[in-house]
Amino acid sequence: MSTSxxxxxxxxxxxxxxxxxxxxxxxxxxxxxxxxxVLIPVAWAGLSSLKPEAEITRFPPTLLPRAAVQKTVTGFExxxxxxxxxxxxxxxxxAMVRRIGLKAQMVDPNEPGKPVSIDVKDISPVQQLTAATxxxxxxxxxxxxxxxxxxxxxxxxxxxxxxxxVNALAxxxxxxxxxxxxxxxxxxxxxxxxIPLTVVMVPAYLVVVGVGLVDNLWGIIIPTIASPTGVFxxxxxxxxxxxxxxxxxxxxxASEFRIFWRIILPLTAPALAVLAIFSILWRWNDFLWPLIVxxxxxxxxxxxxLNAFQGEFSVQWHYILAMTFLxxxxxxxxxFFLQKYITTGIAGTGMK
Amino acid sequence: MSTPRIATLADRTLDFxxxxxxxxxxxxxxxxxxxxxxxxxxAPNLVLxxxxxxxxxxxxxxxAFTGGTELFVADRPFVGFDNFRQLLACEDYSSPGSxxxxxFWTAIWNTLWFVGxxxxxxxxVALVTAxxxxxxxxxxxxxxxxxFYPVLLSPVVIGLIWKWFLDRNGLLNAFLQMLGVPPEIFLxxxxxxxxxxxxxxxxxxxxxxxxxxLAGLQAIxxxxxxxxxxxxxxxxxxxxxITLPLLGPNxxxxxxxxxxxxxxxxxxxxxxxxxxxxxTANSFIVQYIYQMAFGSDLRLFGLASAxxxxxxxxxxxxxxxxxxxxxxxxx
Numbered sequence: 001m002s003t004s005x006x007x008x009x010x011x012x013x014x015x016x017x018x019x020x021x022x023x024x025x026x027x028x029x030x031x032x033x034x035x036x037x038v039l040i041p042v043a044w045a046g047l048s049s050l051k052p053e054a055e056i057t058r059f060p061p062t063l064l065p066r067a068a069v070q071k072t073v074t075g076f077e078x079x080x081x082x083x084x085x086x087x088x089x090x091x092x093x094x095a096m097v098r099r100i101g102l103k104a105q106m107v108d109p110n111e112p113g114k115p116v117s118i119d120v121k122d123i124s125p126v127q128q129l130t131a132a133t134x135x136x137x138x139x140x141x142x143x144x145x146x147x148x149x150x151x152x153x154x155x156x157x158x159x160x161x162x163x164x165x166v167n168a169l170a171x172x173x174x175x176x177x178x179x180x181x182x183x184x185x186x187x188x189x190x191x192x193x194x195i196p197l198t199v200v201m202v203p204a205y206l207v208v209v210g211v212g213l214v215d216n217l218w219g220i221i222i223p224t225i226a227s228p229t230g231v232f233x234x235x236x237x238x239x240x241x242x243x244x245x246x247x248x249x250x251x252x253x254a255s256e257f258r259i260f261w262r263i264i265l266p267l268t269a270p271a272l273a274v275l276a277i278f279s280i281l282w283r284w285n286d287f288l289w290p291l292i293v294x295x296x297x298x299x300x301x302x303x304x305x306l307n308a309f310q311g312e313f314s315v316q317w318h319y320i321l322a323m324t325f326l327x328x329x330x331x332x333x334x335x336f337f338l339q340k341y342i343t344t345g346i347a348g349t350g351m352k
Numbered sequence: 353m354s355t356p357r358i359a360t361l362a363d364r365t366l367d368f369x370x371x372x373x374x375x376x377x378x379x380x381x382x383x384x385x386x387x388x389x390x391x392x393x394x395a396p397n398l399v400l401x402x403x404x405x406x407x408x409x410x411x412x413x414x415x416a417f418t419g420g421t422e423l424f425v426a427d428r429p430f431v432g433f434d435n436f437r438q439l440l441a442c443e444d445y446s447s448p449g450s451x452x453x454x455x456f457w458t459a460i461w462n463t464l465w466f467v468g469x470x471x472x473x474x475x476x477v478a479l480v481t482a483x484x485x486x487x488x489x490x491x492x493x494x495x496x497x498x499x500f501y502p503v504l505l506s507p508v509v510i511g512l513i514w515k516w517f518l519d520r521n522g523l524l525n526a527f528l529q530m531l532g533v534p535p536e537i538f539l540x541x542x543x544x545x546x547x548x549x550x551x552x553x554x555x556x557x558x559x560x561x562x563x564x565x566l567a568g569l570q571a572i573x574x575x576x577x578x579x580x581x582x583x584x585x586x587x588x589x590x591x592x593x594i595t596l597p598l599l600g601p602n603x604x605x606x607x608x609x610x611x612x613x614x615x616x617x618x619x620x621x622x623x624x625x626x627x628x629x630x631x632t633a634n635s636f637i638v639q640y641i642y643q644m645a646f647g648s649d650l651r652l653f654g655l656a657s658a659x660x661x662x663x664x665x666x667x668x669x670x671x672x673x674x675x676x677x678x679x680x681x682x683x
Contacts, residue, residue: 027484031495034481037555038498041517048516059521060529170397173390185394192405194671198616198638199664202645202656203411204404206423211403226400256389257377261370285506287619288638292646303508307623310512317516324512331504339497342504343563 042328049321052132056318067130071095075112082126085118093126094118135322145323147298148305151217152327155301156283159221163279164272166225171234171268172260176246186235193228197289205292219293220286220301230275237271238264277334277342284331302327412664415657421650428654435658456659458632459640462546466636467614469550474610478558479603482565483595496566500559507556511623514552515539539625542633549621549634556620557613561606568602569595601677608674612667618642637663 048056050065070079073095080095085106094106097115104123107115139145173179174186197204204223205214213219241264249259265272287303294300300308306327310320335342380392411425416435418428443450448457481499485492502510517523518538525535538544572595580590596603618638622628628635637659645656 027487030480030484035495035498038502040523041513041555044523045513045516057521059535060526061521061523166396166400169393173393177390179387179390182390185398189397189401192401194668195405195409195664196612196616196667198618198641199660199667200405200408200412202641202653202660203408203415205645206411206415206425206653207404207408209423222400223404226397226404231397255374255378256381256386257374260393261374281504285504285508287506287508288642292642303506306508306512310515310623317519320512321516324509328505328509331506332501335497335501335504339500343496343500 045321046325048317049135049325050131050133051318052130052135053316053318056321062127065130065132066127067132069126069128071109073107073109073112076107080107083123084126086122087118094123096123132318135318136326139319139323139326143309143319144297144300144305145326148300148302149326151299152284152302155217155221156280159225159283160276160279162221162225163227163230164276167227167230167275168234168265168268168272169260170226170231171238172264174231175235175238176241176243176264186231189226189228189231191228197224201288201292208293214293215295215299216293217299220290224282224289227275227279229278233275234268234271237268241267273341277338280334281331412657412660415653416661417654419654421652423651423653431654435654436662438655439658439662453655455632455635455643456640459635459637462633462635463615463617463637465546466550466553466617467611470553470614470617471607471610473550473554474558474561475603475607477554478561478565478606481558481562482569485562485566486569496559496563499562502556503559505556507619508623510552510556511620514548514555515624518548540630542630545625545630545633549617549624552620552624553614553617557610561610564606565599565602568599572598601680604677605674608670608677612670612674615663615667615670 047063047065048061052065052067055062055065055067068081071082072079076095076097080097082093083096083104083106084091085094092108094108094116097105097107099105099120102120103117104120105115106118106123170189174182174189208214208219208223213222245263245267246259249263254262285303286301287307290301290304291307294304297305297308306320306323309323313319377392381389414425415428417430417432418425419431419434420428422428439453439456441452442457445451445457446461448454448461451457485496519525520535520537524538529535536544538548576594576598577590580594585593616638617636621634621636622639625634628639641656641659641663644650644652644659
């Protein structure tokens with residue numbers, strides 16, 4: 001038994017069929033604990049995003065979104081909140097008119113003419129499950145959230161299409177032709193992997209100012225279209241396509257571009273799909289570069305907008321969480337359906 | 353009825369557009385010959401790399417040696433090594449307060465501590481998870497997917513989710529209250545906020561490294577383990593003599609990759625800590641560069657670029673080590 005609790009032995013034991021050992025239990029505990037650690041913060045944000053404004057700062061919080069039950073009582077303009085009141089050992093539901101210090105003025109909905117004063121320690125709110133959809137609809141209608149969303153969709157879509165075309169063309173040249181300097185150009189392109197944005201962001205900003213794309217969505221689309229990762233990924237895949245196909249097409253007098261468009265591109269579809277997924281994720285989640293380039297609100301992408309919102313509405317968590325959840329949703333859906341492609345794609349290239 | 357018609361319409365439109373695009377490209381081929389075509393295909397890529405990657409590198413060096421607040425290098429006065437001197441002038445490097453650019457040295461020390469803890473924690477968690485998943489456990493695909501999920505989320509979203517989780521009224525404090533511990537405003541405490549920046553970073557990225565290590569583990573030939581089993585080797589011996597040595601090159605690559613990425617910590621920490629707070633407890637080197645250049649009206653591009661160049665040199669050294677290791681791994 002003593003060796004089972006040794007961490008080294010525990011991790012390296014091989015599973016024996018039909019027998020559950022301490023090792024298996026600890027493995028499962030680790031995996032289940034990890035799963036909870038991943039999912040709980042996300043689920044908590046999701047549940048909280050459905051809580052109404054008054055409930056979200058309640059401490060200790062309720063797990064599920066709840067709200068006070070409101071009731072219209074004759075003689076009062078606004079609906080009143082319902083409370084459970086215990087008077088002389090008897091519990092009944094009453095509506096609260098107003099609260100003064102430790103006393104609450106309550107009224108029985110059936111006898112609206114007779115308000116009574118009750119200690120607040122004798123009352124507790126009547127609540128029901130709720131979904132505060134206004135947290136989601138308000139940002140879409142009152143704030144600029146829809147603009148941010150539109151900008152992000154535009155940037156992601158256009159940049160991904162351009163990334164695929166530009167890098168596929170370069171990969172085609174580097175995999176299917178022999179010309180002077182082909183190796184040097186490949187090394188040059190791959191070497192840009194070594195220069196992360198954080199190192200060149202100041203001068204890159206100057207270049208964007210110089211070409212007049214500052215505070216413009218094209219200023220965040222164009223600079224990162226050419227991708228060393230993309231060229232590498234597509235070139236490696238195109239190398240596996242037999243050259244005989246190209247020779248045959250040339251015999252049929254197809255132009256070089258037609259060969260690219262009609263033969264190479266369709267055959268590269270799996271690699272293009274992987275690059276497309278990467279590109280969509282990069283663009284959708286990109287933060288630092290848009291933060292530098294975009295300055296006016298109508299040009300903000302979702303991530304920059306979310307960051308701006310959290311600065312402005314520092315206490316309005318019900319809105320912030322709803323918008324956070326909305327921007328997390330597309331990525332989650334994409335991952336749910338394409339999980340296998342994404343994980344094998346990343347394991348195969350070692351990049352993200 | 354209508355779907356096939358729309359499909360044909362889209363097909364025809366695409367065909368028409370492609371013919372328009374094709375015409376000038378075929379003209380180029382007719383004029384210059386097939387041998388020149390690869391240059392044309394490479395042109396868009398190389399032009400973009402030239403303008404947005406290589407030109408900025410040249411300008412970065414130009415910025416680092418000039419002063420003032422002008423945007424264009426030509427308008428800026430040459431100051432030699434002044435920017436570097438200002439960054440590096442320091443009486444005692446271990447106490448940032450004694451340095452001329454105390455913020456820079458605060459950021460460097462914060463980054464070093466972060467890199468140390470983050471690399472160790474991420475590597476440990478990823479390795480343990482990969483070893484467990486490699487034991488052919490049931491539902492391995494499910495767990496791999498769950499651990500990988502945060503990798504795909506945006507740093508801003510992750511920063512906000514955790515900020516809410518750690519809030520004064522958040523779930524962690526509610527849980528602690530159940531245990532009778534008084535609530536804590538974690539992100540306003542120097543120690544806790546640093547701790548949680550590392551926790552969030554591990555949470556965010558461990559799935560990626562688990563995936564790489566798992567691929568490395570699965571590439572180890574199974575017959576080695578069978579041979580070890582026949583020799584009745586202890587699990588500890590199998591791990592130390594077979595698994596870790598054969599995983600070694602993968603571990604090194606992951607280690608360097610982790611270091612390169614950790615040095616560049618910015619996005620999620622920026623959102624989580626409200627821009628490096630409390631005070632400068634979580635102000636990192638990229639944040640220093642960002643704030644010097646864009647954060648205020650000072651626009652100290654020279655100082656920011658000098659800091660970028662210094663960081664670039666460190667990253668370059670790490671990358672070259674990684675490439676060397678990668679090449680050795682292939683052979």
